[in-house]
Amino acid sequence: MTADERARMRDVLRSAVGQARLPGAELRHPGPFVRPSVDPKDLAERFTRELTALGGSVHEARGVADVVAIVRGLIPDREPKVMVWDERHLPLPGIGAALAAAGLTILTQEPATARSAQHRRELASASLGLTGADAALAQTGSLVLASGPGRGRLASLLPPVHVALVRRSALIGSLPELIASRPELVTQGANFVAITGPSRTADIEHVLARGVHGPRDVHAIFVD
Amino acid sequence: MNVELKPFDQRTAEALADDQLRTTLRTVTTAILGFRKAGLGRLDDSDAWRDHARRLRAHTLSRLDTYLDQFVSNVEARGGHAYYAATAADAVRYVRDLATSKGVKVAVKSKSMVTEEIELNHHLESAGVKVVETDLGEYIVQLAHDRPSHIVMPIIHMNRQQVADLFRAKINATDADLVDIPAMTQLARRVLREEFVNADMGISGVNFAVAETGSITTCTNEGNGRLCTTMPRIHVAMMGIERIVPTVQDLSVMLQVLARSATGQNLTVYTNVVTGPRPRDGDGAEGDGPDEFHVVMVDNGRSRVLGSELAEILYCIRCGACLNTCPVFHQIGGHAYGGVYPGPVGAVLTPAFEGLDAFHELPQASSLCGACKDVCPVRIDIPRMLLKLRADSVDAGKSPWWITYGMRTLGWVGVRPRLFRWAGGLAARATRAMATDGWIRKMPGHLSAWTKSRDFPAMAEVSFQEQWKKKPSSHRKREETRFPGERP
Numbered sequence: 001m002t003a004d005e006r007a008r009m010r011d012v013l014r015s016a017v018g019q020a021r022l023p024g025a026e027l028r029h030p031g032p033f034v035r036p037s038v039d040p041k042d043l044a045e046r047f048t049r050e051l052t053a054l055g056g057s058v059h060e061a062r063g064v065a066d067v068v069a070i071v072r073g074l075i076p077d078r079e080p081k082v083m084v085w086d087e088r089h090l091p092l093p094g095i096g097a098a099l100a101a102a103g104l105t106i107l108t109q110e111p112a113t114a115r116s117a118q119h120r121r122e123l124a125s126a127s128l129g130l131t132g133a134d135a136a137l138a139q140t141g142s143l144v145l146a147s148g149p150g151r152g153r154l155a156s157l158l159p160p161v162h163v164a165l166v167r168r169s170a171l172i173g174s175l176p177e178l179i180a181s182r183p184e185l186v187t188q189g190a191n192f193v194a195i196t197g198p199s200r201t202a203d204i205e206h207v208l209a210r211g212v213h214g215p216r217d218v219h220a221i222f223v224d
Numbered sequence: 225m226n227v228e229l230k231p232f233d234q235r236t237a238e239a240l241a242d243d244q245l246r247t248t249l250r251t252v253t254t255a256i257l258g259f260r261k262a263g264l265g266r267l268d269d270s271d272a273w274r275d276h277a278r279r280l281r282a283h284t285l286s287r288l289d290t291y292l293d294q295f296v297s298n299v300e301a302r303g304g305h306a307y308y309a310a311t312a313a314d315a316v317r318y319v320r321d322l323a324t325s326k327g328v329k330v331a332v333k334s335k336s337m338v339t340e341e342i343e344l345n346h347h348l349e350s351a352g353v354k355v356v357e358t359d360l361g362e363y364i365v366q367l368a369h370d371r372p373s374h375i376v377m378p379i380i381h382m383n384r385q386q387v388a389d390l391f392r393a394k395i396n397a398t399d400a401d402l403v404d405i406p407a408m409t410q411l412a413r414r415v416l417r418e419e420f421v422n423a424d425m426g427i428s429g430v431n432f433a434v435a436e437t438g439s440i441t442t443c444t445n446e447g448n449g450r451l452c453t454t455m456p457r458i459h460v461a462m463m464g465i466e467r468i469v470p471t472v473q474d475l476s477v478m479l480q481v482l483a484r485s486a487t488g489q490n491l492t493v494y495t496n497v498v499t500g501p502r503p504r505d506g507d508g509a510e511g512d513g514p515d516e517f518h519v520v521m522v523d524n525g526r527s528r529v530l531g532s533e534l535a536e537i538l539y540c541i542r543c544g545a546c547l548n549t550c551p552v553f554h555q556i557g558g559h560a561y562g563g564v565y566p567g568p569v570g571a572v573l574t575p576a577f578e579g580l581d582a583f584h585e586l587p588q589a590s591s592l593c594g595a596c597k598d599v600c601p602v603r604i605d606i607p608r609m610l611l612k613l614r615a616d617s618v619d620a621g622k623s624p625w626w627i628t629y630g631m632r633t634l635g636w637v638g639v640r641p642r643l644f645r646w647a648g649g650l651a652a653r654a655t656r657a658m659a660t661d662g663w664i665r666k667m668p669g670h671l672s673a674w675t676k677s678r679d680f681p682a683m684a685e686v687s688f689q690e691q692w693k694k695k696p697s698s699h700r701k702r703e704e705t706r707f708p709g710e711r712p
Binding site: 013021025190202209 | 251272276283292296302359361409410434450465470474477493499501503508512528
């Protein structure tokens with residue numbers, strides 16, 4: 001915005017604010033508001049219950065082999081392509097190599113190829129996206145992902161199945177609690193998302209249909 | 225807008241004649257209200273969250289100049305562009321010029337009420353840009369050349385057969401594509417996926433913008449909002465200037481009540497926060513996301529409303545709960561309101577934005593039962609503002625002559641007790657003469673509208689005042705009671 005445009009905006013708004021009749025308005029910011037939501041010992045149980053109620057699934061894996069088996073079981077294709085976050089952002093070392101050894105084609109995203117239509121078409125053909133998760137919200141069954149280098153947004157969005165590897169330490173009660181304790185996470189990358197279950201719509205006759213534009217299946221795997 | 229808007233009476237008459245519409249509205253809104261109640265019930269101390277959300281909205285608007293200015297600084301600090309559009313025309317011009325100068329051929333859109341308000345699609349199309357709505361309901365609205373009839377459920381007025389016929393006619397759907405609603409949804413996914421891959425520009429709405437970070441938030445269920453803000457090389461976020469919260473912590477408070485009030489979900493499936501374009505260089509470079517991020521802050525009358533007695537309507541967070549609960553909305557649906565925003569909130573917003581000339585009947589489209597205020601997550605006093613608008617429209621001479629003169633006469637008679645008693649007695653005799661078994665089936669003249677759907681009772685043989693006089697004075701608790709204007 002130019003300085004002139006900005007001055008004009010301020011002038012218009014300042015005069016409007018000066019005359020505004022806003023019931024209940026206090027000039028001072030009312031401060032933060034957050035309440036503990038879920039008993040710390042119930043976090044995993046509540047997260048599982050909430051995500052399952054939304055049509056998602058929660059698994060436990062004891063190591064790389066378990067994750068490969070779960071992922072393999074979710075992909076029916078002959079030549080399965082999988083979009084995977086950079087391994088340094090996944091809580092299981094060696095998972096990329098293990099998936100490749102299991103016959104999966106690993107698709108990754110690089111800054112240089114972000115604008116290539118051909119690359120995007122290939123990404124759109126992936127049958128599963130594998131990501132980590134920065135937090136898991138027990139109150140809502142949500143997976144929280146901050147974007148960044150090697151942590152693309154499309155892996156949790158384009159494929160029909162999204163699998164997130166979750167450390168138990170990432171569990172927290174609710175979004176307000178997460179943001180109160182780690183506000184910087186929201187703006188760490190250009191995108192911050194809380195994913196609460198599979199993509200859904202009820203636009204036609206209020207009948208629920210899953211997998212409209214995003215994944216129809218969402219799986220969280222606890223890896224520790 | 226609304227050049228060809230039919231008169232309000234005709235709009236409501238048409239809606240009332242549509243039995244299927246009313247059945248659908250009743251079923252769906254009842255279900256959603258149940259979900260809302262359950263959703264808020266799952267949130268401990270939901271009233272405290274709502275109270276705080278209201279405090280935040282009130283405070284933010286009282287400092288809107290400061291917060292928007294801070295927002296602009298932070299958008300720019302993260303490499304984005306912000307633009308303040310004073311009018312709808314300014315907003316349209318900014319987006320159209322951007323699209324033209326960047327060679328945009330296809331723009332994908334996620335749901336945004338403010339773009340309906342400024343008729344952005346129409347203007348982009350006439351500049352040669354193909355605009356594709358990608359929210360399933362909005363996509364269907366676009367294919368049908370229709371208008372959304374609900375803030376949250378745009379095609380609440382259509383049934384599956386109408387959608388199936390539309391898909392067959394417009395996108396060559398086969399019988400297999402139309403076998404059930406999930407199949408129809410998958411067809412839309414396939415068609416729209418191709419548009420996402422090709423689009424140069426993504427246009428999104430904004431549920432909340434955060435002043436302290438320059439972030440915008442979209443709350444969607446389908447995933448199209450995330451795709452619009454991720455795949456195309458340019459992302460344009462369109463927001464009303466009032467859609468701002470001071471901090472990310474405040475954002476989390478608003479999110480606690482928005483989805484619960486709208487659909488009863490704890491959160492929408494995708495609570496998507498975007499801060500600037502993707503970083504492209506250095507260690508922080510990201511592999512997807514737009515190269516350019518623009519946010520258009522649309523005023524279009526909002527600052528005028530802010531400076532008026534209707535400012536409280538700007539607290540609205542567009543959950544749609546007041547529509548779902550409104551007995552009038554249940555009967556007439558969204559289109560009859562004639563504006564972009566239907567229901568009780570629209571009955572205030574539309575006249576506030578567009579003036580009372582074309583919309584002076586809207587504030588009358590309410591029984592003032594207060595259900596809208598009860599369900600509002602930020603407790604907006606909609607009935608108060610409807611009354612204010614009614615008073616304004618009377619002052620502006622918008623009431624029918626017989627009401628104006630009728631009320632004036634009543635007022636004149638009312639302060640003259642003898643005349644009042646005489647006239648009351650006359651009216652009582654008249655109603656008794658017209659009544660059969662104590663009820664009038666049909667009133668004369670304009671009053672017949674009242675008896676179209678209900679009977680009117682004849683007035684009592686002995687009036688209240690006569691009864692009062694006959695009472696022994698010992699039964700009168702307050703001897704000094706006098707009627708207005710009566711001399712001791």
